[in-house]
Amino acid sequence: MNQINPQAQPEPPHSEPLLKTSRSKVRRVPKRGHYDRQQVYQILDEGLVCHVGFVVDGQPFVIPTAYGRVEDQFYIHGSPASRMLRNLQQGIPVCITVTLIDGLVLARSAFHHSMNYRSVVLFGTATPVLEPDLKLAALKAFTENIIPGRWNDIRLPSRQEMAATLVLALPIAEASAKVRTGPPKDDEADYALPIWAGEIPLRHSPAPAIPDPVLSDDIAIPAYVAGYNPVGDAM
Amino acid sequence: MNQINPQAQPEPPHSEPLLKTSRSKVRRVPKRGHYDRQQVYQILDEGLVCHVGFVVDGQPFVIPTAYGRVEDQFYIHGSPASRMLRNLQQGIPVCITVTLIDGLVLARSAFHHSMNYRSVVLFGTATPVLEPDLKLAALKAFTENIIPGRWNDIRLPSRQEMAATLVLALPIAEASAKVRTGPPKDDEADYALPIWAGEIPLRHSPAPAIPDPVLSDDIAIPAYVAGYNPVGDAM
Numbered sequence: 001m002n003q004i005n006p007q008a009q010p011e012p013p014h015s016e017p018l019l020k021t022s023r024s025k026v027r028r029v030p031k032r033g034h035y036d037r038q039q040v041y042q043i044l045d046e047g048l049v050c051h052v053g054f055v056v057d058g059q060p061f062v063i064p065t066a067y068g069r070v071e072d073q074f075y076i077h078g079s080p081a082s083r084m085l086r087n088l089q090q091g092i093p094v095c096i097t098v099t100l101i102d103g104l105v106l107a108r109s110a111f112h113h114s115m116n117y118r119s120v121v122l123f124g125t126a127t128p129v130l131e132p133d134l135k136l137a138a139l140k141a142f143t144e145n146i147i148p149g150r151w152n153d154i155r156l157p158s159r160q161e162m163a164a165t166l167v168l169a170l171p172i173a174e175a176s177a178k179v180r181t182g183p184p185k186d187d188e189a190d191y192a193l194p195i196w197a198g199e200i201p202l203r204h205s206p207a208p209a210i211p212d213p214v215l216s217d218d219i220a221i222p223a224y225v226a227g228y229n230p231v232g233d234a235m
Numbered sequence: 236m237n238q239i240n241p242q243a244q245p246e247p248p249h250s251e252p253l254l255k256t257s258r259s260k261v262r263r264v265p266k267r268g269h270y271d272r273q274q275v276y277q278i279l280d281e282g283l284v285c286h287v288g289f290v291v292d293g294q295p296f297v298i299p300t301a302y303g304r305v306e307d308q309f310y311i312h313g314s315p316a317s318r319m320l321r322n323l324q325q326g327i328p329v330c331i332t333v334t335l336i337d338g339l340v341l342a343r344s345a346f347h348h349s350m351n352y353r354s355v356v357l358f359g360t361a362t363p364v365l366e367p368d369l370k371l372a373a374l375k376a377f378t379e380n381i382i383p384g385r386w387n388d389i390r391l392p393s394r395q396e397m398a399a400t401l402v403l404a405l406p407i408a409e410a411s412a413k414v415r416t417g418p419p420k421d422d423e424a425d426y427a428l429p430i431w432a433g434e435i436p437l438r439h440s441p442a443p444a445i446p447d448p449v450l451s452d453d454i455a456i457p458a459y460v461a462g463y464n465p466v467g468d469a470m
Contacts (some may be wrong), residue, residue: 064334198444204336222431
């Protein structure tokens with residue numbers, strides 16, 4: 001789109017609506033479907049691992065991997081020798097899913113047992129990120145998605161490491177979120193049963209950090225490690 | 236197989252080796268690959284959600300869903316109207332992945348940042364479970380995989396609910412686990428850098444259970460809810 005006033009702030013990428021297509025539309029329990037970028041970005045930023053689905057000779061593969069997001073771009077990375085990345089960079093269709101489990105939902109009947117969750121499903125095709133500044137920004141996003149604040153403390157990628165890392169980008173355009181929250185929904189007649197029902201909230205909790213056994217004693221633990229809060233990722 | 240002595244214990248299913256095929260073999264960092272059933276079963280029993288990969292008209296889909304395991308059978312279920320289940324029951328190739336995130340691995344260099352994890356990737360084709368006793372055992376496995384001990388307390392599936400639930404089975408035969416544990420591995424020269432390095436262990440921790448807002452006050456919380464321990468799932 002043309003910028004009428006080049007001094008103006010660019011449109012924030014979350015203002016462009018997500019594409020609700022036949023493949024991205026939530027079919028089962030459609031009221032749980034969400035198509036706004038903020039909801040999708042929040043789930044992506046809180047997650048640590050995505051599941052990448054792709055097809056080789058008719059066979060589906062689902063591979064877990066770390067990821068990063070910068071604005072409306074979703075990045076995955078790895079060795080240029082990776083089967084997954086070698087296939088994806090040819091521009092084949094890909095489906096990437098991020099799932100956060102928020103709780104167990106215990107209903108009065110077996111049938112209505114469920115989980116509370118937030119998930120994002122993203123469709124598209126991946127392209128290699130070759131431009132050095134963009135590639136470095138993607139590598140920063142991977143590290144900062146693991147633990148915010150880390151990038152400024154570490155040895156940044158060398159030229160060889162940059163060359164040994166293949167980064168692929170997927171535009172976040174055709175995506176949807178699916179969310180379940182709240183208590184169980186039981187059949188009307190079952191509410192009278194003397195059965196405990198409710199939710200057990202779950203979260204990814206950090207245990208105290210374990211220093212590398214060979215770490216020198218005089219290196220203090222950084223605040224972003226001591227105070228690490230996985231949900232804080234989303235901020 | 237014929238039982239020569241019908242009184243003898245059947246072979247435990249974990250005695251049959253997993254198939255290490257070109258698709259199930261761990262390619263990247265092969266030393267992290269495991270092919271023994273006990274390792275695979277432990278990861279499956281600790282997980283809550285799997286990611287099911289399948290292909291429709293060349294397009295991959297990756298859908299998160301609950302699951303259950305009984306011996307060497309992996310079960311998923313849902314509405315007979317589910318796009319995923321309707322496709323899978325036609326016997327198309329499927330790839331199912333379960334991933335547990337055990338920790339963040341903070342290295343001295345950006346390049347060596349990683350996560351500790353345990354994952355299982357399972358290949359095969361799914362078939363509907365129609366025999367009522369087997370189907371009920373699978374439904375029990377779903378509930379007990381969410382929270383052990385629950386099945387004995389709840390209203391069991393009615394005939395209508397059984398009919399409204401499609402259960403698919405995948406034999407656990409062609410599968411592999413991939414596991415990373417321990418501290419970061421840095422480049423030799425980087426160990427001298429004054430950078431904190433180590434691991435932040437992560438686990439799925441339960442918060443106190445939230446009773447259904449309409450639950451009668453005189454229904455006590457069961458011990459398996461009050462004492463719920465997600466890692467205990469694996470026992």
